[in-house]
Structure formats: structure tokens, C-alpha cells
Amino acid sequence: MALALNAHAVTYRVPENGSRLVGELRIVKVPGGNVSLEAIAADYQMGFSNMLEANPRVDPYSPRPGTNIVIPQQLILPDTVHEGIIINSPEMRLYYYHGGYVDVLPIGIGQLGKDTPAGWVTKVERKKDGPTWTPTAATRKEYADKGEYLPAVVPAGPDNPMGLYALYVGRLFAIHGTNANFGIGLRVSHGCVRLRDPDIKYLFENVPVGTRVEFINEPVKVTREPDGGIYAEIHQPLSTTFEQINSDNYSPIVLKPKIREFFQNNEVNTAILDQEFNERSGIPVMLNPVDF
Secondary structure, X not given: OEEOOOOOOEEEEOOOOOOOEEOOOEEEEOOOOOOOHHHHHHHOOOOHHHHHHHOOOOOOOOOOOOOEEEEOOXXXXXXXXXXXXXXXXXXXXXXXXXXXXXXXXXXXXXXXXOOOOOOEEEEEEEEEEOOOEOOOHHHHHHHHHOOOOOOOOEOOOOOOOOOOEEEEEOOOEEEEOOOOOOOOOOEEEOOOEXXXXXXXXXXXXXXOOOOEEEEEXXXXXXXXXXOOOEEEEEOOOOOOOHHHHHOOOOOOOOOOHHHHHHHOOOOOOHHHHHHHHHHOOOOOEEOXXXXX
């Protein structure tokens, strides 16, 4: 189950029995007043995309007071080593493993054409309190074309898009904060990973230099649990073209051979699986319920 071990991350104890299914779904009601799905997401340490996937029929900008909202705090841990930081771009979550626990934090990632990397294993090279931002020439031109002119170096401070803290991985890539109160759970950055300010502050204070960092691109996560339950968690994959972003149709999911073989199990109920591929709720779904 989820454990509130700190004020920001949703933290889970890593199962010791081989299970990868952790946490529980929560149902809350939209409070009265002018509140958005983004505000509710921030209250429960969720990203905007996670809330949109789990609540597709809810108005994201003005949900009706009293409406039930699913908080997707149940998830399948990625099929990776349980060490350091794992960043899964399609589900827009960062996992930080430490001492038998894992913190799960929502992230914003790179825009189309400025993609956050995948299939990359590196480490935290250094940390910076009060980072400056040195935009590339292409970025400065991009802003200038919109009538905004950037200096060669944006100084540290509350107006810096990198926020107040940064963890540098590789040579130039950063996991950092933000000067905006939106964009967590969206493709908004210039390629780096951004977090809400309390979340990056937590990582800055707790993640040692030298920590392993792995970037993955896994829109589909699956697990066979010790009790025999078979689960899949399916997210919208990252769009690869502007046409996909602007289309009402879902981007196609290309299954890796290991996942395709997993779904060929005779115990998998194909009707449930097909429904979940259509809905892409981002919530773990049991594929072999005995009473279906």
C-alpha cells in the first residue's frame, strides 16, 4: 500500500515476495468552488496526464463539484532493477528506490522534437542549488520568433525555468524544478525532466551524487503476481508526429516481443485486454478474474 513517508512523494514499500503491484486506487469527490483537475492532481502528488487517463469523462478544467475522481495511486513497478532513479516517459513518472522503499513522483517531459531520452543508463553527476539556464541558440530563436527575448544566461531565481534545484545527469541533461505551476504530466520541457518545486527539493536533499539513473519508454507494464493474478497497466504512448498529437485517435502501441508473449497466455481474458487497450486508463487491470 501507499505510505505517506514524506510530505510530497507517494511512497511505497517495495514488495519482498516478487510482487510488482503496489498501492491502492483512491476515490475522492470534487470539492466546491473553482477547482481544476490539475489542482486536484497536485494535492495528491499526481501528474495531469495520470488524472486525465484515469478520468476520461471528467471536464479537466472545470469538473462538476461532487463528481467522483479516481486518484491512480495503484501501479505496477517497472520491470527494471530496483535501484536509484527510473524515469518512464510515457507514464510521466519518476521512481526513486531507496532502503526498501520507492518514491513515485510525477514529471513533465520534453516536447515533440525535444524528446526526453529513453534506453539510457547514467548517473547523477552533480547537484545544483539555484541553477542558471543557458538556452541554446535554437531555443533563443524559438523564443524570439514568439516575441520573447532570452539572455545568453538566465540567472538563478524564481523566474528561472529550471526552478530552484537541479540534478545533472550525464553531461548536460538535468532533472530540475520549474517556475510554472502547470506542466507536470505534460510534454512541455526542452527535453529535460521537470518536477514541482517541493518534489525536486525532496530529491535534491535525498538523492546522493553518483546515484544510478535509467530512462525507459514503457507505455505497457505487466506483472504476474505471486497469487496468480495477471495485470496490465496501459498508458498512452508518446506521440512521434504532430499529426498524432492533433488527432482524436490514439497513437499506436508497438508491443515489445516480451510483452506480446505475456499476453498470449491462455489465462488472459482477451475481452478485458482489448477493452483496456481501447481505454488506456493507466490503471492496473486484472486480466484473469475468476468471476468474469
